[in-house]
Amino acid sequence: MSNPVILYILECKHIIPGTIGQAYAECLNCKPNAIRKIIDVHTWEWRVVCQTCNYRVWCGLSRKLAEYHANGHVRKRTRHDAQVRYVENPYGVKMKEKMLT
Ligand SMILES: [Zn+2]
Numbered sequence: 491m492s493n494p495v496i497l498y499i500l501e502c503k504h505i506i507p508g509t510i511g512q513a514y515a516e517c518l519n520c521k522p523n524a525i526r527k528i529i530d531v532h533t534w535e536w537r538v539v540c541q542t543c544n545y546r547v548w549c550g551l552s553r554k555l556a557e558y559h560a561n562g563h564v565r566k567r568t569r570h571d572a573q574v575r576y577v578e579n580p581y582g583v584k585m586k587e588k589m590l591t
């Protein structure tokens with residue numbers, strides 16, 4: 491993945507996915523075409539990590555989506571140990587550090 495997606499916190503406090511290096515984002519929670527300033531990064535995300543192979547999926551704020559992907563992986567590859575975790579996204583952490591300096 492050359493352009494990782496991270497979660498931005500906007501000035502309206504909504505959390506919106508975006509790519510690294512954005513300063514503004516459109517907030518669909520407020521209304522379409524509402525361009526908001528990005529004030530922070532939400533670094534914690536649900537993720538599927540398979541202990542058996544290198545299957546990895548970031549699922550943002552949705553634990554349900556992570557469980558869906560984990561179950562789907564185990565159904566296709568029986569005996570694989572796909573686990574759902576709530577972890578910090580290293581790309582998000584890096585972007586947050588950049589914003590603070
Ligand atoms: Zn908003």
Ligand SMILES: [Zn+2]
Nearest residue numbers: 540543545570
């Ligand atoms: Zn696997």
